[in-house]
Amino acid sequence: MNKQNQKQSEKTSAYSPAEVENRLYERWVEMGSFTGDVDSDKKSYTIVIPPPNVTDILHLGHALNNTIQDILVRRHKMQGYEAVWIPGADHAGIATQVIVEKQVAKEGTTRREMGREKFLERTSEWAYSNKDKILNQLKKIGCSCDWDRTRFTLDEGLSKAVFTVFKHLYQKGWIFKGHRIVNWCPSCQTSLSDDEIEHVESDSFLWYIKYKLKGSDEFLTVATTRPETMLGDTALAVSPKDTRYKKYIGKTIILPVLEREIPIVADSYVDPEFGTGVVKVTPAHDPNDFEIGRRHDLEEINILNINGSLNENAGKFKGLDRYEGRKQLLEELTKKGHLEKTEKYQLSAGTCYRCHTVIEPYLSDQWFVKMNELAQPAIDAVKTGKVRFHPDYWSKTYLHWMENIRDWCISRQLWWGHRIPIWYAEDGTVFVSDDRPTADECPGYDPESLVQDDDVLDTWFSSWLWPFSTMGWPDKTPELEMFFPTKVLVTAPEIIFLWVARMVMSSYEFMGKAPFSDVYIHGMVRDANGIKMSKSLGNGIDPLEIINKYGSDALRISLVLATPDGQDPWISKNTFEIGRNFINKLHQVSKFVMLRLDGRQAVIDSVDKNDLVIFDRWILSRLERTIESVDKAFSEFRLSTAAKTLYNFVWNDYCSWYIELIKPDTPGESIREGSLNVATYVLWKIISLLHPFVPFVTEHISLKLQGLDETSKTTLTSGNWPTTDGHFKDDGLEQDLNQIQTVVIAVRSVRSELNVPPGRKSDLYIRVNDEEFGDLLQDHIEYFRSLIRVENLYTGIDIKKPQLAASTVISGAEIFVPLEGLIDIDVERKRLEKELSNLSIQLNKVSNKLSNADFLANAPADVVEKENSKKSDYQQRIEKLNANLEQILGW
């Protein structure tokens, strides 16, 4: 910052958000602005928050996600809906347990040492305090959540919903226990569902291992990416069609190192084209091998412990970690001549979505939900448009997953979560109950002898009920009556399967209808280089830091402006300057209007239609168009477009043109009464339209404008969303204004390019094509005189060009700026030549078009007409420019 700027900035009275934001938020909460009324006669509009994990801290993704929801909710409140936003948090089973386990590990103990009860107590304590922390952070960004209705997935009510659902599905036969290969995370030591796996490409190898045929010197070579699993091999398989290996089918092979005898089987799963055409079969550690094993009645040998180390079935490798075991096994194979070769190979390995450890396919007993039948109504819902995605292309992703849906593994080998409500008797009989069954519930058994399943349910098994469990289901509550179904779900693409799809399924099954009609999918926040922001990469930006620096409003509007509709925003720290600047602009122009009102009561809700000049009617026309555009953008879930429309209207139309035009020429003079009224009225509409985006500064201005202080119960939040009947919309008027603007811009341009000192005044001669244009200018010169420093304005069809004048040509007029002693002939000549050359290019284009017979024959008449008038306009302007050029060459 140079000295001059420094001096300036000391003088400034820029808006300081920190002072007002906290106070205003508290005020809204106290006023009950965010509270939904179940007895309301209004139409409801409900959003349920995607519950943040209790392990989360607020990041920009949350900020964007919640800003969008807040905008939608606040706007609908203003539109007269009983709009409610139900907040809450998710217990985040794995993520939370992992964090607390790490904590206790540091203290030198383990969860098993602590025991279930104590560990859960500890986890609970941590989770609840963190939950409050993150929900408080949402308040910082201004979220208008109904905090009285805050829910947590482990709440009693929600737990009841989970149990009810489990029991229902169990009785229907859709929940079952299966002995299957599941995804096992050796680090979290639990199973995971297929959707919780992230595939990561990595450089690896394909190892070719020779298996010797029993009683022969022959061997078969097998290619594998996971050599250690050979310890669990119980067969080799070849394709029944593969002539190379036909003779070996049914023979016995010796498993290297372990020296176990295993059969060679034929299975059509094997692709003769791939690798060597021989597959090692490890039924306990590969889903395909599992299937082959079942078909051929093979033994299933598990070689892994739950932490991923090798177990007693691994022989001498017992106790080694899986990768260390692999290494030692490969050494041994090499030594014994069993390793034929090693090839580089691109491997796509499944990893845990929480800890990113490579998962192991692992054979175990787990609970599953059968999904096919649940999926059907959810498929229809999207196909028939009962649930719509925005942007629409996400429905393809959704449908693809739904139509290929697989059974959902819902048991997790964790403690933190909803414990599976299954009780086992010693003889294996099973009872479903959330608490220990009563004697009546388990006739013939001693309740005390029953043992509950150790595992808990997948976190998503509670969050898939969120849209109705938060409202008290399975009880019949007024909330369900009033607020269900919700309207729109706002989220990022990554949880379409994990969460969105499952909510649709559960809602149809348990509520008989879709949980929401619209799904708004917004982009994922990336850094300035397009890299996804993440804690581990350290490229994240802390929203709270931005709020402290620029204010919550700036954070919100910047995020929305920076997030292209349907795409990922790229965000850096200075992204937020645009919002800060805009908020300040809004604040400054409000200050100006109020300054001019000078303490008089602001008339905000009407204008005197008999006291309007052209500029007043123009800004009102522009306002109505803006309202229409904003409403249209909202109806298409194009929030960024809506924000940009308002941004441009405020900055360009309102501040740069309208306010500048109605400003009196001379200091101290007051603004025309009618115009000041319009300026106030439009400002009021502006802050109303912007309120959902930037609630704080708009509320602040609203109170000041109305002469109210913060004890007032008036709030924009329950105010009126501006509507329009199109009364002021006027094309002809906007065109007139456009002509005046063109003159202003042209004169400014001439003066600037000729380096006329900005303070220097001059006369202005305008030779118009018709007198109407001249009258328009003459009638309004007092308004735009100061914008272009005009002393005397002369207009007319026959206006003569002053001797020493700069000139420029616009549609319908020639403009002369007499500038004795200021014109550099060379500069002026170059200017004119440039204008000429531009116009010539345009003229060329139009002429070509018009000399094309096909164009004339096929294009609609109005298009041809338009081209014709363009042509004559260009020709006229070129003529005039030429004349002016000749004239200055005579100087």
Next chain:
RNA sequence: GGGCAAUUAGCUCAGCUGGUUAGAGCGUUCGGUUCACAUCCGAGAGGCCACUGGUUCGAGUCCAGUAUUGCCCACCA
């Protein structure tokens, strides 16, 4: 291997149903002590609209293909 998206100014993006002098913000250059605002005001420079074909009187816009990038899905060891 399949699918989805993107490709327009140095950067980030608009450009909706084909006819525009292809726009905005940031950045950049020049000028500015205009009494709301230097977080500002005014003016300028900057674009074979990824490529190749096609449809059409006319393509940034529609169609096909290619390339590049990103994301998702998938049991080929």
